[in-house]
Amino acid sequence: MTLRFRRPEAHAGDLIFSWVLRGAAMGLPALLFSIAFFLFQRAEPAIAKFGWGFFTGSVWDPVQENFGALPAIYGTIVSSFLALLLAAPLSIGTALLLTEVLPRRLASAVGFLVEMLAAVPSVVYGLWGIFVLVPWLRQSLEPALARNLGWIPLFSGPPYGVGMLAAAIILAIMIAPTITSIAREVFRAIPRQQREAALALGATRWETMRLAVLRSGKAGVFGAAILGLGRALGETMAVTMVIGNRPSISASLLEPAQTLSSVLANEYAEAASDLHLAALVEIGLALFAVTFAVNAFARLFLWRRTLGRSAR
Amino acid sequence: MTTTSPFLLETRGLSAWFGNAQAVKPTTLGCAANTVTAIIGPSGCGKSTFLRCLNRLHEEVPGARAQGEVFLENGPVYGPGVDPVAVRRKIGMVFQKPNPFPALSILENTVVGLRLAGVRRKNVLRELAERSLRLAALWDEVKDKLDQPGMSLSGGQQQRLCIARALAVEPRVLLMDEPTSALDPVSTARIEELVTELKKEVTVVIVTHNMQQAARISDRTAFFLLGEVVEFGETSRLFTNPVDPRTERYITGRFG
Ligand SMILES: Nc1ncnc2c1ncn2[C@@H]1O[C@H](COP(=O)(O)OP(=O)(O)OP(=O)(O)O)[C@@H](O)[C@H]1O
Ligand SMILES: [Mg+2]
Numbered sequence: 001m002t003l004r005f006r007r008p009e010a011h012a013g014d015l016i017f018s019w020v021l022r023g024a025a026m027g028l029p030a031l032l033f034s035i036a037f038f039l040f041q042r043a044e045p046a047i048a049k050f051g052w053g054f055f056t057g058s059v060w061d062p063v064q065e066n067f068g069a070l071p072a073i074y075g076t077i078v079s080s081f082l083a084l085l086l087a088a089p090l091s092i093g094t095a096l097l098l099t100e101v102l103p104r105r106l107a108s109a110v111g112f113l114v115e116m117l118a119a120v121p122s123v124v125y126g127l128w129g130i131f132v133l134v135p136w137l138r139q140s141l142e143p144a145l146a147r148n149l150g151w152i153p154l155f156s157g158p159p160y161g162v163g164m165l166a167a168a169i170i171l172a173i174m175i176a177p178t179i180t181s182i183a184r185e186v187f188r189a190i191p192r193q194q195r196e197a198a199l200a201l202g203a204t205r206w207e208t209m210r211l212a213v214l215r216s217g218k219a220g221v222f223g224a225a226i227l228g229l230g231r232a233l234g235e236t237m238a239v240t241m242v243i244g245n246r247p248s249i250s251a252s253l254l255e256p257a258q259t260l261s262s263v264l265a266n267e268y269a270e271a272a273s274d275l276h277l278a279a280l281v282e283i284g285l286a287l288f289a290v291t292f293a294v295n296a297f298a299r300l301f302l303w304r305r306t307l308g309r310s311a312r
Numbered sequence: 313m314t315t316t317s318p319f320l321l322e323t324r325g326l327s328a329w330f331g332n333a334q335a336v337k338p339t340t341l342g343c344a345a346n347t348v349t350a351i352i353g354p355s356g357c358g359k360s361t362f363l364r365c366l367n368r369l370h371e372e373v374p375g376a377r378a379q380g381e382v383f384l385e386n387g388p389v390y391g392p393g394v395d396p397v398a399v400r401r402k403i404g405m406v407f408q409k410p411n412p413f414p415a416l417s418i419l420e421n422t423v424v425g426l427r428l429a430g431v432r433r434k435n436v437l438r439e440l441a442e443r444s445l446r447l448a449a450l451w452d453e454v455k456d457k458l459d460q461p462g463m464s465l466s467g468g469q470q471q472r473l474c475i476a477r478a479l480a481v482e483p484r485v486l487l488m489d490e491p492t493s494a495l496d497p498v499s500t501a502r503i504e505e506l507v508t509e510l511k512k513e514v515t516v517v518i519v520t521h522n523m524q525q526a527a528r529i530s531d532r533t534a535f536f537l538l539g540e541v542v543e544f545g546e547t548s549r550l551f552t553n554p555v556d557p558r559t560e561r562y563i564t565g566r567f568g
């Protein structure tokens with residue numbers, strides 16, 4: 001008996017399905033391009049007037065119609081990376097606790113609460129920031145930092161409460177649940193045999209976590225951190241509420257600052273002139289570019305680390 | 313209580329539970345130094361559980377516990393003040409599925425136990441790695457690619473890497489839980505050969521489903537049934553002239 005294979009084209013369902021998939025696959029990049037195109041178009045007056053100077057200028061003055069986005073770009077990048085710096089150890093630690101230490105029941109209860117944190121709306125974090133975090137920073141943490149570490153430019157200056165530090169802390173709290181949940185899934189996916197291999201070699205509990213869990217899950221945890229970073233870069237409401245919104249670049253984390261999205265949120269409703277509006281759209285374009293660049297860089301890095309490793 | 317016994321590894325009334333379910337009933341066995349002991353029996357009879365009690369891995373499963381006594385070179389393996397980490401350094405283990413660490417190279421995989429034990433000097437690690445890889449009959453195949461990931465090896469090579477990894481810390485006992493059940497016949501033959509060689513270095517306890525394998529490589533065999541040792545004795549005798557009718561039925565393939 002001979003086996004006969006039906007060619008896939010013979011199925012009408014397959015054919016339709018493959019075209020639907022193709023459409024979807026083309027649709028998303030097309031949407032991305034159309035958004036970029038829209039931004040370019042609307043930002044045209046500002047692009048024409050300031051050129052590259054828009055990204056290097058540090059004056060943002062709607063009255064004089066002089067627009068430079070550098071403080072906002074700086075604020076976006078610094079607040080987000082600082083947030084990641086604060087959130088990553090906390091999240092990885094929590095994920096380890098949930099998968100490796102706590103008994104299963106307790107872990108799922110705590111894990112549920114952590115996931116709930118991710119569902120709290122941004123504006124609620126902002127309110128909490130204004131009424132709890134900022135006063136605490138102004139009255140307790142920032143004076144203490146200035147007293148003890150004031151000689152480091154990072155912690156110098158008067159304690160405003162609102163500012164880069166407040167924004168970074170809020171962002172850290174907001175992205176921690178995301179990073180924790182993904183890191184937890186990454187750790188959970190590591191087979192038990194890995195942990196047993198470590199234990200059987202005489203690894204302590206902590207060594208087992210390092211050897212069998214953290215090292216094996218490195219790429220996944222990195223991916224989790226990048227997702228968190230992406231969320232921090234674009235986060236608007238809560239940051240706008242606590243960052244102080246001042247277009248300046250300061251070495252001190254205690255100083256007010258601004259981010260690309262906070263400028264947009266603050267000024268869009270009251271943009272008076274066409275140029276101001278165009279400048280704000282170009283801010284959106286810059287945000288688009290920054291997020292894109294960070295994600296592309298992270299992916300490249302990840303790709304080189306993982307593929308470089310497993311390449312024969 | 314420590315009396316000098318002729319055995320390197322010995323259990324007295326060792327039993328094990330998963331929650332309330334008893335997986336191993338009180339078991340008393342002894343393994344003399346530099347011998348291979350095979351554990352056979354139908355699936356689910358508690359072979360793996362028994363083996364994992366010997367290096368105190370069983371207790372790492374949530375809800376699992378063990379009772380009874382185990383002695384290694386007349387020293388207690390269970391008991392207050394005995395550190396399971398120290399026990400596991402002296403009793404190595406090879407699992408059913410090869411499990412090299414995916415993030416580590418061949419060299420790093422081989423010496424990872426030594427690193428855990430605090431050996432830091434690069435040249436010492438390298439020397440000991442070569443020694444263990446030679447013992448595991450893997451050196452010639454990997455000596456030119458020690459920096460490649462352990463996962464880049466074939467299944468059989470990975471299993472020998474895991475054997476090298478276990479041997480690197482110079483354990484007194486090597487526990488093997490069906491080490492060849494995931495391998496092809498050629499790799500299986502190599503590992504069987506290897507076990508016979510390793511007898512000079514360590515005392516081996518091996519779980520196997522393959523009765524020919526048990527007959528080929530072991531000195532003594534224990535037949536487990538429903539969590540109990542039905543018969544334990546000289547391998548050649550057990551396979552040719554079993555005392556218990558249940559053993560006879562099992563080895564002639566009439567159940568399990
Ligand atoms: N993690 C676990 N939780 C609960 N019960 C378990 C667990 N692992 C094993 N058991 C039970 O303990 C008994 C003994 O299992 P064990 O794995 O020791 O059998 P085995 O003889 O090694 O079987 P196999 O030859 O299939 O590997 C079985 O009844 C099994 O169902
Ligand atoms: Mg088993």
